[in-house]
Amino acid sequence: MDFKQVLEKLLTAFREQDIRYALMGGFAIGLWGGSRSTVDLDFLVHRDDIQRIHSIVTALSYEIHHKTENVSQYTSSLKVFGGIDFIHAFRDASIEMLKRAVDKDILGGAIKIRTLIPEDIVGLKLQAIYNNPSRENIDMADIETLVSVNKENLNWELIQQYCSIFGMDDRYRKLREGLK
Known part of the structure; x- marks a missing residue:
């Protein structure tokens, strides 16, 4: 996965459409100082934004692979885009997680990304x-x-x-x- 290319496109669209999100998973662990390799992106997203997120990622050539009340998983046939998983925030605890998320610099400060706090x-x-x-x-x-x-x-x-x-x-x- 070309993280830079994917994140630039994805985060630009998220900002334009006021998507409530926070990075989680292996990439987020890396931003907090852990060493964790990962091949996909994982986000916590507000459930009310799911339809707009679906429009964004399908416009970027992703296809829905699996969807439940709690999660949406997308993959792309283009290897450069890899896979993206979205965990749906709708319970009070997960909504609070989104509120506590902080901006972190990635890719040498070229991009800021909302990221869950370590806790x-x-x-x-x-x-x-x-x-x-x-x-x-x-x-x-x-x-x-x-x-x-x-x-x-x-x-x-x-x-x-x-x-x-x-x-x-x-x-x-x-x-x-x-x-x-």
């Missing part, structure tokens, strides 16, 4: 583990990286809330103890 990425990773325990090794490695790299600036109360939601209080204790 919210951790929350989504915990949810992924809860929903699919086979992802635990990959997602816990991402969580540990985010926590380690950003430990001085984390909102631990928010991380504790996420751990409690998914019945993972033991993970919270291990994360805190691992930093001592």
Whole structure:
């Protein structure tokens, strides 16, 4: 995937159409100091913007691959465009994640991109583990990286809330103890 080309086109359209979005996934982890390779883009987007997003990405030669109430996945037959996944924000917690997102510079400062804060990425990773325990090794490695790299600036109360939601209080204790 040519991230620069895709992001320039996508983010220009998002700005023009006031799309509420935030980058998440491997690319976002990289922006917060983690080293995570990725071959696609993952976004959290406001559910009310889904139809406009669909128009934007299909105009860029993407085709819908999979769609549910919670997610839309697009792929392109053009290798340069790769795949893009959109997680639909419609519950209070995910809407709040979009509100907390911050602008990050990418590609040497050429582009600014709304990005989930590390705590919210951790929350989504915990949810992924809860929903699919086979992802635990990959997602816990991402969580540990985010926590380690950003430990001085984390909102631990928010991380504790996420751990409690998914019945993972033991993970919270291990994360805190691992930093001592």
